[in-house]
Amino acid sequence: MQNKNIIVGNWKMNLTAKTAISLIKKIKSSLSRTDLNNCNVIVCPSFVHLQIVQKELIKNIALGCQNIFWEREGAYTGEISTKMAKNLKCKYAIIGHSERRNILNETDVMINKKIKQCQQESIIPILCVGERQEERQSGHTNRILKNQLLKAYHEINLTKFKEVIVAYEPIWAIGTKNPSSPIDANDAAIFIKEVIARNKRIKIENIKVLYGGSVDSHNISNFLNEEFIDGSLVGGASIKASSFTRIIKNSHK
Numbered sequence: 001m002q003n004k005n006i007i008v009g010n011w012k013m014n015l016t017a018k019t020a021i022s023l024i025k026k027i028k029s030s031l032s033r034t035d036l037n038n039c040n041v042i043v044c045p046s047f048v049h050l051q052i053v054q055k056e057l058i059k060n061i062a063l064g065c066q067n068i069f070w071e072r073e074g075a076y077t078g079e080i081s082t083k084m085a086k087n088l089k090c091k092y093a094i095i096g097h098s099e100r101r102n103i104l105n106e107t108d109v110m111i112n113k114k115i116k117q118c119q120q121e122s123i124i125p126i127l128c129v130g131e132r133q134e135e136r137q138s139g140h141t142n143r144i145l146k147n148q149l150l151k152a153y154h155e156i157n158l159t160k161f162k163e164v165i166v167a168y169e170p171i172w173a174i175g176t177k178n179p180s181s182p183i184d185a186n187d188a189a190i191f192i193k194e195v196i197a198r199n200k201r202i203k204i205e206n207i208k209v210l211y212g213g214s215v216d217s218h219n220i221s222n223f224l225n226e227e228f229i230d231g232s233l234v235g236g237a238s239i240k241a242s243s244f245t246r247i248i249k250n251s252h253k
């Protein structure tokens with residue numbers, strides 16, 4: 001993915017078939033070729049909208065899913081396999097989002113298994129890590145991040161992935177209109193890159209760290225101006241074409 005910023009739209013459990021198609025159509029029509037050449041855009045609709053959105057994709061807009069299951073196939077009611085996702089042209093999967101960790105009790109062990117399964121199917125995981133407010137206040141941010149990273153990537157050879165992407169998403173900043181300061185997000189990005197490079201023996205420049213948490217079209221450039229932040233994972237502002245396309249237009253390197 002060279003040196004372009006990566007902008008991921010996490011549509012979460014929003015939209016209907018009709019509004020999902022309308023959103024992707026509006027995103028496409030509002031972006032120029034230059035916008036798309038300067039930035040890697042990934043959209044992550046709900047599973048049930050992957051197929052219809054995939055039909056609308058154009059060059060430089062890729063598809064991701066918001067989760068996957070860790071087994072290849074079988075009796076796992078309600079789950080979605082990497083093979084199914086791959087079949088629908090998903091190149092990426094968001095793994096370990098804090099909403100899944102906190103609401104659905106997803107553990108580091110499950111996240112590790114999901115990343116291993118992504119590797120089997122050559123899907124690139126976008127691993128989400130981040131601390132709670134009280135962990136930040138008591139000075140434990142780095143310890144939490146290191147623990148999440150090492151457990152998520154346990155016994156995984158990251159050199160086999162085409163790209164290593166981590167989204168730093170402090171939990172207190174998600175959906176709150178209270179983003180991290182760009183400097184703090186940059187410090188976390190440096191720390192994440194160092195931990196991975198040191199423990200997984202890959203070059204720092206091959207690790208991409210996105211910032212996520214209350215990103216909008218006004219604050220995006222403050223984050224991207226920071227040296228170690230390579231893009232953003234956008235939630236709320238990604239389901240409105242006008243705000244998402246403004247974020248992309250403000251994300252040129």
Ligand code: PGA
Binds near residue numbers: 174214215
């Ligand atoms: P937000 O969500 O942009 O709405 O804060 C980010 C995320 O959860 O990925």
